[in-house]
Amino acid sequence: MTTEQTTIPLHALKLSCSNCSLRELCLPVGLNREEMTQLDAVIRQSRRIKRGEYLFRSGEGFKSLFAVRTGFFKTCVSSQDGREQVTGFLMSGELMGLDGISSNIHGCDAIALEDSEVCELPFNRIESLGRDIPSLQHHFFRLMSREIVRDQNVMLLLGNMKAEERLAAFLLNLSQRLAIRGFAANDFILRMSREEIGSFLGLKLETVSRTLSKFQQQSWISVDHKHIQLVKPDELKTLISGCVHSNSAE
Amino acid sequence: MTTEQTTIPLHALKLSCSNCSLRELCLPVGLNREEMTQLDAVIRQSRRIKRGEYLFRSGEGFKSLFAVRTGFFKTCVSSQDGREQVTGFLMSGELMGLDGISSNIHGCDAIALEDSEVCELPFNRIESLGRDIPSLQHHFFRLMSREIVRDQNVMLLLGNMKAEERLAAFLLNLSQRLAIRGFAANDFILRMSREEIGSFLGLKLETVSRTLSKFQQQSWISVDHKHIQLVKPDELKTLISGCVHSNSAE
């Protein structure tokens, strides 16, 4: 049942752009055939990124957005003294680089957590194409807005929740996003280290480890290193019921 | 020296749209006279919001963005059990409602912290105008991206910084934004309560109070209820040097 890699399932591929598995990007837009062709022309051939490699770095010039085609990424900002804050984990169909638009400079690092493939979307061409295809323009506004909503939910998590709640919310969020992509919701492999989870959740790696152990002792989950099974996902949901945003539809 | 109200200074007004003091919105775009007229036509007459009133609520239908003309707002998301997370404090020229675009439903509450005025920007008209005026379209993408960058910096703050660092960063950020608007950078009135500051910074109100007292004991600031003076802003800067984002140009 274990998902070997977070690859987008085939049926989604077929329904989306011809050269790019961007479910998020293409499906909801409702483009006709000609518009789809135009968009395809803009999307550069996909690019392979090996595990551990940077897709882009904070401070580099911004030209393109990148959509994850296969694989798994993290994005993070670093402070001057080296503290690292992971700002997100991205799986297939999700967009990176939106923070670079404001200043034409990337505001975070994007690092592959497994061998991955991305599609490059040159932003100036997206902009001009958006002027010709209103629904595409609207879709990009929506994508950016969704990122803002996501960030606000992370703020709620970092500002208000206890360690157990944070970790439960994290596991359930991963589970849900995998399920949407056609993978098992309750049996998956973590692509990131305890330290990276901790950085994302505002916790130390020891706290992450201890909390996972606690969940396992309660038989809510089973932990075998990076292999996680949600045995009683409802218990996790109960734990965070109340402390999640009223209409958190992420 | 105290700023009685966060009103945008006159020279900025003159340089911006004729019916709306939206420095952020108008100045950097470089619109010509006719385009400016078009934009003015879209911006609805400004609306007054009394202190304590909601501009919009989470869950309400989204139609428009709102720009603060005068006054001061907070935006916040609430969890089901009533925990409130303040996601931002907004002063003149800043935009609210960007999170509503994704689902056509507002994702947060916007509440006036003093008697305020806002300009309403119907989003569908902004979108269509953006198609005619590329620089306007680009400007809105940039505004949304800037919001994402801001949110990432807040994540860094909530995830990595200690109470003193958070409060120092908060005070310096306020100071800087006031200075940009022509107000005194080191002598200002807080528009929000200790509890609201705490909610924004992920701290309890008592911790905010104690930390302010600590700063005062060190003669770094002077605190008289809501009246704050930054006596030694450089000490505050030293405190957060290192833990702020490398290129945090907010």
Next chain:
DNA sequence: AGAGAAGCTTGACTCTTGTCAAAGCGGAAT
């Protein structure tokens, strides 16, 4: 295959922040 490095778990202890409580002050409304 073996060695070394990196990552994970767990324990003991510390420390920052949260919680509870009480008292003081100021501002808003009558």
Next chain:
DNA sequence: ATTCCGCTTTGACAAGAGTCAAGCTTCTCT
């Protein structure tokens, strides 16, 4: 002008998470 309520400050104590350390497992690279 007065009263009351809400905000703020401060103290004492509790608790959750961080720090430090040791030992173990797994993975990677040679």
